[in-house]
Amino acid sequence: MPRTSTAQPTDEHILSLMRDVRSMERGLKLLMDKYQEPLYRHLRAMVHSHDDANDLLQNCFIKAYQCIGQFEGKSKLYTWLYRIAANEAITFLRGQKRRAADSMDDNANASICQALKADEPLDAANIEALLQSAMQTLPDKQKQVFVLRYYDEMPYEEMSKVLGTSVGALKASYHHAVKKIENFLER
Amino acid sequence: MDNAKEIYEELERLSPVIARLKVVHEPPAAPKTYFADMQAEVLRKCQSQQTVPRFKFLFNCAERLHLWWYSGIVRPVLALAALALLVMAGLWWRQYWEVAPSMPLAAQLSEEEVLYYIEVNADNFDTQLLLSLLPANESMLHLTLGLDEPRTQDLMDAILKSLDTENLKELY
Numbered sequence: 079m080p081r082t083s084t085a086q087p088t089d090e091h092i093l094s095l096m097r098d099v100r101s102m103e104r105g106l107k108l109l110m111d112k113y114q115e116p117l118y119r120h121l122r123a124m125v126h127s128h129d130d131a132n133d134l135l136q137n138c139f140i141k142a143y144q145c146i147g148q149f150e151g152k153s154k155l156y157t158w159l160y161r162i163a164a165n166e167a168i169t170f171l172r173g174q175k176r177r178a179a180d181s182m183d184d185n186a187n188a189s190i191c192q193a194l195k196a197d198e199p200l201d202a203a204n205i206e207a208l209l210q211s212a213m214q215t216l217p218d219k220q221k222q223v224f225v226l227r228y229y230d231e232m233p234y235e236e237m238s239k240v241l242g243t244s245v246g247a248l249k250a251s252y253h254h255a256v257k258k259i260e261n262f263l264e265r
Numbered sequence: 266m267d268n269a270k271e272i273y274e275e276l277e278r279l280s281p282v283i284a285r286l287k288v289v290h291e292p293p294a295a296p297k298t299y300f301a302d303m304q305a306e307v308l309r310k311c312q313s314q315q316t317v318p319r320f321k322f323l324f325n326c327a328e329r330l331h332l333w334w335y336s337g338i339v340r341p342v343l344a345l346a347a348l349a350l351l352v353m354a355g356l357w358w359r360q361y362w363e364v365a366p367s368m369p370l371a372a373q374l375s376e377e378e379v380l381y382y383i384e385v386n387a388d389n390f391d392t393q394l395l396l397s398l399l400p401a402n403e404s405m406l407h408l409t410l411g412l413d414e415p416r417t418q419d420l421m422d423a424i425l426k427s428l429d430t431e432n433l434k435e436l437y
Binding site: 106110111118123132140205208227229259260 | 268269272276279280282283286287289290291292293295296299300303304306307308310311312314
């Protein structure tokens with residue numbers, strides 16, 4: 079669920095604005111205000127690079143703007159937006175040929191892994207990079223499941239709607255992903 | 266958040282190491298002014314692409330007309346259509362009410378047809394009028410009796426033969 083602190087416009091209000099030609103840009107603005115942070119967090123976790131996440135987030139909102147008429151209201155608006163974002167991310171990852179970890183060298187990974195084993199205080203700044211390195215070992219779909227659960231803290235039921243996969247399959251996929259990352263950290 | 270707690274407990278069961286990471290893990294944040302810039306960029310792209318949203322309600326005629334109206338296309342089109350309609354109506358009105366040049370009925374008939382008509386309807390004509398219209402040397406009897414000339418001659422002969430001396434005296 080999106081983490082919202084102040085009073086946010088309801089999804090119905092945003093939709094009604096976006097479905098009116100005269101107010102659709104205002105509706106889009108409200109939509110971005112409400113969902114930009116969780117979607118950015120998701121995309122950033124998926125692609126790691128801020129620039130790539132920025133491109134995907136913009137595409138995501140432009141597609142939402144173009145296709146809002148196709149949103150039938152059967153699911154929640156944020157579920158629909160997550161689905162767009164998830165598709166954008168998967169498409170991007172499939173197009174990305176390089177699969178190697180790109181932000182940390184092996185020495186840095188090794189030092190964090192050593193700290194984990196020794197139960198020493200962890201350097202918070204590097205944990206993200208370490209996780210990103212570990213996630214590079216996951217298949218795209220499994221990585222998506224891990225990001226939705228670990229980063230976005232999404233219930234399995236919502237994940238099922240976003241990814242179109244059964245809850246049971248998602249649980250299995252998440253468990254596998256966690257085990258693979260753990261193996262990566264303990265190697 | 267219950268959901269977050271539940272997810273953390275699940276993670277702790279699966280992998281205490283990763284759960285330990287999650288406690289101190291801070292996902293990367295966006296740069297300070299990023300979202301404002303991103304919004305401006307998205308709005309600019311939407312406007313520059315002149316993206317037509319694929320709304321279902323666009324298939325509603327009223328909404329479509331509404332959109333066209335505001336797009337500035339429909340007004341000149343409607344004005345042209347109204348003008349064309351007025352011109353067509355004017356042409357039709359003129360054609361409908363225009364009096365066709367009158368043509369005398371007699372002018373459309375051949376001479377034989379006219380004579381036949383006069384013969385058949387001789388009783389309806391004024392004798393003096395007929396006499397004034399026909400050539401002076403033309404025998405008028407067949408017209409006044411409604412018979413053709415040979416039959417009129419035969420009739421005249423029969424009448425003359427049937428007349429006795431007394432009748433002739435009366436006549437002359």
